[in-house]
Amino acid sequence: MISAITTNLPVFIIIAPLFVAFVLPTWAQRKRLVENLVISVEILMLLGTCYLASIVLLQKGIPIIYQMGGWSAPWGIELKVGSLGTFFLLTVAIVSLPVALFARGNLTHEVGGKERVARFYVLYLLLIGALGGMALTNDLFNVYVLVEVATLSCCGLVSARNHPRAAKATFTYLILATLGSCLVMGGIGFIYIVTGHLNMGFASQELGRIWQNNPRVVWMAFSFMLVGFGVKSALFPLHVWLPDAHSVAPSPASAILSGLAVKGYLICLLKVLYNVFGFYLMRVYSVHKIMVLVGMVAIISGSISALTQEDLKRRLAFSTVAQVGYIFLGFGLLNTKGLTGTLFYLASHAVIKSTLFLSAGAMLNATGKKNIKDLSGIGRKMPITTAAFTISSLGLIGIPLFSGFVGKWQLLMGSMETGSILPVSVIISGSVLCAAYLFPVIRIAYFGTAPEKDCKDPNLPQKLALIFLSAAIVFLGVIPGSFLELANRAAAELLVLR
Amino acid sequence: MLSLIIALFSGAVGGLVVAMIPETKNRLRNYIVLFFAASSTFFTWRTAFMVFAGESVRVAGELGGLAFSLDPDPLGAVFGLIASTLWPFTAVYSFGYMAGKHKQRTFFTFFLMSLTMTLGVAFSGNLIALYLFYELLTFATYPLVIHERSAEAMKAGAKYILYSLSGAGAILIAIVLTYAWSGKLDFSGGPILANSLSPGLNWLLVLFVGGFGVKAAIMPLHRWLPAAMVAPTPVSALLHAVAVVYSGVYGVLRTVYSVFGHELIGQLGIRNILPWIAVITILAGIVIAARQDVLKRRLAYQTVSHLSYILLGAFILNEWGLAGAIFHMISYSTLKIALFFCAGIISEKTGEIKVSKMGGIGRSLPKTMVAFSIATMGMIGMLPLNTFWGKYYLMKGSVGAGKWPLAVVLIISGILNAICFVPVIINAFKGECTKTNGEKGGGVSLMLAPTLVLVIVALLIGLMPGIVWPGVEAVVNWFY
Numbered sequence: 001m002i003s004a005i006t007t008n009l010p011v012f013i014i015i016a017p018l019f020v021a022f023v024l025p026t027w028a029q030r031k032r033l034v035e036n037l038v039i040s041v042e043i044l045m046l047l048g049t050c051y052l053a054s055i056v057l058l059q060k061g062i063p064i065i066y067q068m069g070g071w072s073a074p075w076g077i078e079l080k081v082g083s084l085g086t087f088f089l090l091t092v093a094i095v096s097l098p099v100a101l102f103a104r105g106n107l108t109h110e111v112g113g114k115e116r117v118a119r120f121y122v123l124y125l126l127l128i129g130a131l132g133g134m135a136l137t138n139d140l141f142n143v144y145v146l147v148e149v150a151t152l153s154c155c156g157l158v159s160a161r162n163h164p165r166a167a168k169a170t171f172t173y174l175i176l177a178t179l180g181s182c183l184v185m186g187g188i189g190f191i192y193i194v195t196g197h198l199n200m201g202f203a204s205q206e207l208g209r210i211w212q213n214n215p216r217v218v219w220m221a222f223s224f225m226l227v228g229f230g231v232k233s234a235l236f237p238l239h240v241w242l243p244d245a246h247s248v249a250p251s252p253a254s255a256i257l258s259g260l261a262v263k264g265y266l267i268c269l270l271k272v273l274y275n276v277f278g279f280y281l282m283r284v285y286s287v288h289k290i291m292v293l294v295g296m297v298a299i300i301s302g303s304i305s306a307l308t309q310e311d312l313k314r315r316l317a318f319s320t321v322a323q324v325g326y327i328f329l330g331f332g333l334l335n336t337k338g339l340t341g342t343l344f345y346l347a348s349h350a351v352i353k354s355t356l357f358l359s360a361g362a363m364l365n366a367t368g369k370k371n372i373k374d375l376s377g378i379g380r381k382m383p384i385t386t387a388a389f390t391i392s393s394l395g396l397i398g399i400p401l402f403s404g405f406v407g408k409w410q411l412l413m414g415s416m417e418t419g420s421i422l423p424v425s426v427i428i429s430g431s432v433l434c435a436a437y438l439f440p441v442i443r444i445a446y447f448g449t450a451p452e453k454d455c456k457d458p459n460l461p462q463k464l465a466l467i468f469l470s471a472a473i474v475f476l477g478v479i480p481g482s483f484l485e486l487a488n489r490a491a492a493e494l495l496v497l498r
Numbered sequence: 499m500l501s502l503i504i505a506l507f508s509g510a511v512g513g514l515v516v517a518m519i520p521e522t523k524n525r526l527r528n529y530i531v532l533f534f535a536a537s538s539t540f541f542t543w544r545t546a547f548m549v550f551a552g553e554s555v556r557v558a559g560e561l562g563g564l565a566f567s568l569d570p571d572p573l574g575a576v577f578g579l580i581a582s583t584l585w586p587f588t589a590v591y592s593f594g595y596m597a598g599k600h601k602q603r604t605f606f607t608f609f610l611m612s613l614t615m616t617l618g619v620a621f622s623g624n625l626i627a628l629y630l631f632y633e634l635l636t637f638a639t640y641p642l643v644i645h646e647r648s649a650e651a652m653k654a655g656a657k658y659i660l661y662s663l664s665g666a667g668a669i670l671i672a673i674v675l676t677y678a679w680s681g682k683l684d685f686s687g688g689p690i691l692a693n694s695l696s697p698g699l700n701w702l703l704v705l706f707v708g709g710f711g712v713k714a715a716i717m718p719l720h721r722w723l724p725a726a727m728v729a730p731t732p733v734s735a736l737l738h739a740v741a742v743v744y745s746g747v748y749g750v751l752r753t754v755y756s757v758f759g760h761e762l763i764g765q766l767g768i769r770n771i772l773p774w775i776a777v778i779t780i781l782a783g784i785v786i787a788a789r790q791d792v793l794k795r796r797l798a799y800q801t802v803s804h805l806s807y808i809l810l811g812a813f814i815l816n817e818w819g820l821a822g823a824i825f826h827m828i829s830y831s832t833l834k835i836a837l838f839f840c841a842g843i844i845s846e847k848t849g850e851i852k853v854s855k856m857g858g859i860g861r862s863l864p865k866t867m868v869a870f871s872i873a874t875m876g877m878i879g880m881l882p883l884n885t886f887w888g889k890y891y892l893m894k895g896s897v898g899a900g901k902w903p904l905a906v907v908l909i910i911s912g913i914l915n916a917i918c919f920v921p922v923i924i925n926a927f928k929g930e931c932t933k934t935n936g937e938k939g940g941g942v943s944l945m946l947a948p949t950l951v952l953v954i955v956a957l958l959i960g961l962m963p964g965i966v967w968p969g970v971e972a973v974v975n976w977f978y
Contacts, residue, residue, distance in 0.1 A: 400630040406562035409674075416678035424671055432667045439659060443652075447644060477562050484563050 251361020291332030298325025338414020569623025689759025713746025
């Protein structure tokens with residue numbers, strides 16, 4: 001029994017949230033039961049992921065290959081539990097548990113009655129399942145399916161709030177995201193045409209042999225993938241849907257969308273780029289240079305757009321655009337340090353951005369306003385929320401002691417290896433700009449005149465969620481230990497010459 | 499090692515304790531502030547003596563996958579001594595100055611927090627630790643700058659944060675470059691870049707000096723400093739004349755002596771430009787000071803000018819230059835704090851902040867103005883005061899390096915200082931006494947006592963420079 005569970009753990013981790021998502025509407029009237037089910041699935045997922053991560057760490061990088069239904073590749077579908085997969089799965093589990101906890105305390109307020117809450121949780125679990133799948137899958141068509149599942153549940157989450165703006169934002173998002181999916185599908189199609197494989201390993205081998213016969217098709221595949229995933233992950237000129245979608249969603253949804261969903265697409269892109277095309281082809285087609293360039297543009301323009309926003313959640317949403325730029329830049333660095341830093345940065349941003357959105361959500365709910373200037377003096381009334389916001393801001397700015405710095409430092413070291421000082425200066429200017437758009441919020445919250453309205457820290461589950469996430473930020477910043485090790489190994493595996 | 503930890507964290511722990519005491523318990527809070535400031539001072543002295551005796555007091559660890567170490571060498575010990583010794587004096591002064599003012603709890607919380615950050619900068623053993631505390635010092639002092647909460651204070655605070663964080667950004671770029679080129683960040687075991695000859699070293703030095711130069715108020719990066727004078731006077735005295743600005747100066751000294759090493763800089767093309775950057779700031783600072791009517795702003799521009807004396811000493815790149823820089827660091831800090839303390843007493847007791855309206859205040863505030871006059875003599879560099887010796891060594895260094903025009907600049911600057919402040923003194927003792935309320939009452943004695951003690955200390959050091967010489971000598975021997 002036990003061994004049956006442990007050997008099938010990779011698939012259980014993905015199936016569990018999906019399965020619970022399907023049965024959840026049955027108990028839609030029993031709110032407590034629904035919430036408890038969601039939380040227990042999250043906890044099981046976290047435990048299972050920790051188990052897998054420890055096995056992968058102990059095996060020193062040999063991945064667990066799980067064959068669905070016992071069919072071996074290239075006919076069957078593979079799940080690959082390697083360093084990269086467990087790393088992202090761990091991020092998903094660490095972030096989604098406190099977000100679910102937070103949602104437990106706050107959803108009725110933001111979303112509405114029991115039915116709507118249950119619907120929210122269905123979408124939430126579908127998204128988590130899809131993200132877990134993205135982490136582990138080793139099959140291109142699965143990537144497409146999971147991307148679609150994630151996109152549709154994201155759209156649902158954006159529209160969870162009963163508000164006309166939500167409908168509009170969702171529609172924009174739906175159109176653009178579908179466009180992105182089409183492009184991804186097209187890219188996968190091109191790869192399949194040339195190689196005849198959907199399994200990443202086989203496709204990659206085949207591609208390495210025959211890419212010279214069809215250089216243009218490979219180039220098309222590259223560009224379709226980049227643009228497709230670029231739209232989905234809100235890369236700078238393609239980000240137009242994000243600020244509306246992420247600011248209008250209920251705060252737990254914003255947290256998960258900005259923190260994790262975007263990262264899921266980035267991990268898919270990373271897998272396609274490095275595991276299918278391989279860094280050799282990236283260099284041949286100069287894809288990496290494009291990515292560094294686009295990343296730099298995204299960092300600066302995203303940060304400047306964030307500076308101009310008065311609405312707190314929109315400011316945070318634009319900050320995500322800037323942070324995606326860091327990750328794109330890092331993906332294009334093609335060296336171990338750069339990739340390690342990028343992966344760590346990706347995980348730490350997932351934690352930080354969800355904390356920011358959750359604490360911002362708590363503040364905005366308490367005041368009933370949405371602009372930054374309305375938060376005046378809230379630091380005294382809501383000490384824990386504001387402290388969580390401050391810690392995560394310092395993390396995002398990249399002060400030592402907080403997780404953002406660890407990733408940023410490795411990223412900076414990686415950028416140095418490109419031989420140009422430009423990426424380094426852009427990354428650091430991004431930090432300064434980040435301070436410029438987050439610090440005023442802290443200043444107003446702590447040093448503004450106190451509000452007349454009586455606001456209090458949110459209820460216990462929400463406080464617990466904020467404390468858990470802030471502790472994770474500090475913990476990862478001081479002793480990143482095995483988490484950094486996992487990122488490092490994942491980066492090294494991505495750069496193995498095939 | 500234990501005394502290092504206690505010295506460092508007294509401030510932070512004290513700050514947390516103060517934060518928990520209710521706003522109304524002023525007496526209790528004052529005792530606690532004094533206790534933690536004094537304990538930090540005591541243990542800093544112990545640590546410093548261990549460092550001067552050649553013992554290693556090193557605390558190393560790992561922070562976020564990076565080496566992190568606290569390892570004071572004589573230079574760090576001297577800076578730590580200056581900062582931590584002046585803290586209790588300022589604390590006592592603040593008790594008098596802040597009495598009856600708003601938000602005392604916030605003030606003293608961050609007042610103590612800043613002590614930890616300043617000592618952290620002083621004791622840092624590698625660039626990561628230095629960067630961490632340098633960055634945190636900005637955040638810890640920000641609430642002190644905006645203490646008034648007026649629109650002007652908020653604007654000054656925004657300026658302060660913007661300038662400091664941009665400077666810190668430049669420093670971080672420089673640290674990344676340093677690490678990429680040399681693979682090490684520790685100060686121990688000779689200069690970090692000693693054996694590298696990369697063509698970008700000139701620019702790296704510019705980045706470092708530019709980054710630290712923000713807090714060291716090198717022109718044109720000084721604009722935040724006069725603006726920050728809206729802070730309460732104890733903050734202007736301790737942080738904006740000593741602790742914060744010295745952390746910038748200290749960063750430059752570290753860059754010159756621990757990151758590059760004076761030998762390496764001696765080979766760089768930029769070595770001939772650096773002293774002149776300091777000279778421009780020295781002269782321009784004091785000229786602008788003379789045109790200011792608000793006393794605190796005049797003092798602030800004088801700070802800008804005098805900080806560059808120390809930088810000049812660092813950029814001369816010889817033993818006497820370094821000795822002069824360290825000596826000036828020690829002696830200037832005692833007198834400048836006293837000057838600000840006097841300015842605070844004047845504004846509190848007579849309500850005057852403008853120099854032009856201070857006629858005759860010497861009669862109503864005799865002790866304050868005597869202290870002010872003595873401190874001003876020190877700023878000019880006259881003999882019975884300690885600053886004379888610093889300036890003398892600096893001149894000796896400039897002439898020794900074959901750059902006698904620098905010595906002339908120092909003399910001119912002394913004259914300008916006299917032009918700037920002697921009329922204030924003459925004016926103060928001239929004319930009829932208009933306001934009669936003198937130096938009476940508990941609050942005034944709390945403010946006056948530290949002022950007078952500091953002036954007496956400065957006189958003592960001036961008469962017997964030997965008492966601080968061992969510290970200066972230890973620093974010079976450490977690097978030469």
